[in-house]
Amino acid sequence: MIGMESSNRLDLFDGIPPRTWVALSADRSRVVATGGTYGEAVDGADSAGVFDPILVMAPPKDGIPVYIP
Amino acid sequence: MFNPYLTSPAPLDSLWRVHTDGITWVPVIAASIIHRGYESRVVDAIVDSGSQFTLFEGTIGTRVGIDVRNGRSEQISLAAAASNARVYFHEVTLRVQRQSIRTVVGFCFELSVPALLGRHGFFDHFKITFDPLRRGMQIDRAIS
Numbered sequence: 001m002i003g004m005e006s007s008n009r010l011d012l013f014d015g016i017p018p019r020t021w022v023a024l025s026a027d028r029s030r031v032v033a034t035g036g037t038y039g040e041a042v043d044g045a046d047s048a049g050v051f052d053p054i055l056v057m058a059p060p061k062d063g064i065p066v067y068i069p
Numbered sequence: 070m071f072n073p074y075l076t077s078p079a080p081l082d083s084l085w086r087v088h089t090d091g092i093t094w095v096p097v098i099a100a101s102i103i104h105r106g107y108e109s110r111v112v113d114a115i116v117d118s119g120s121q122f123t124l125f126e127g128t129i130g131t132r133v134g135i136d137v138r139n140g141r142s143e144q145i146s147l148a149a150a151a152s153n154a155r156v157y158f159h160e161v162t163l164r165v166q167r168q169s170i171r172t173v174v175g176f177c178f179e180l181s182v183p184a185l186l187g188r189h190g191f192f193d194h195f196k197i198t199f200d201p202l203r204r205g206m207q208i209d210r211a212i213s
Contacts, residue, residue: 009077019181021128023110037128038183042110054099055112057126057183067095067182068077069113 009068016058022069023053034058070166072098073205075113096199096206100184102174103162104133114165114184116197116206121145123163123190124156127178135159137176147177154179163190168210170194 012031016022021041023033032053033044045053056069074094100114102125109129122145130137140157147154156175163172165186172190186192198207 037131038109038112038126039128039132042132045110053110055110055183057113057181060181067075067097067113067115068093069075 010059010065013058013069018058018060020058022056022058023050024056024069025050026052026054028054028069070209071203071205071207072166073203076204094204098165098186098206098208100163100165100186102129102133103164103169104130104135104159107133108164109133112183114186115182116191116208117185117187118192118197120147120185120187121189122156122158123172123174123185123187124177124180125174125184126180126182127157127176129183130157130159130161130176133161135161135176137178140176143175145175147180152179165191165195166208170210 021035021038022031023041023045025032032048032050033041035041035044059065075097076092076094079091079093096116097113099111101109101111127137137157140159142155142157144153145156154177156177158173158175160173162169174190196209196211
């Protein structure tokens with residue numbers, strides 16, 4: 001059993017600096033908001049009308065990331 | 070409760086692609102913290118038995134109203150941070166998979182992932198079984 005869809009989610013983070021907070025839609029298919037802090041990303045998601053985001057951090061650009069959000 | 074791994078194409082060289090079927094995975098679960106009735110949104114939390122402590126990125130604590138830097142602090146070495154980092158410990162309610170526990174977590178502003186569920190604060194409350202065939206974790210509350 002494979003858990004979540006195995007599309008290349010790293011593409012979602014193109015152009016987003018590492019360690020930026022990112023609010024993803026609940027299905028992880030799109031970026032809803034970003035912010036320099038957790039709170040900024042939450043506020044952005046609220047403004048976009050998305051109240052059930054998953055909060056992640058953008059992975060580093062160099063090397064293999066510890067985790068791919 | 071069973072929780073599937075977060076999987077993605079392995080960003081690895083051809084050797085590793087052969088040995089991973091081209092898929093890499095991370096043991097991530099949705100976690101939130103509650104402080105004085107205010108609950109954070111869910112964040113990706115990595116289940117990490119290699120971490121001595123359960124850690125959340127610092128601005129999460131600030132957002133739920135914790136005076137983070139007023140907590141007991143320690144300088145600790147983190148694999149997931151650039152160097153040694155200061156961690157501020159606070160007692161909070163940790164919620165994972167609709168289960169809530171009262172525990173102590175550390176807040177670290179240098180953390181490069183949203184949260185690490187480590188030995189103290191998480192593994193001492195839950196039984197975790199990693200299942201490579203099902204590509205996921207069985208997580209159950211440890212009841213003494």
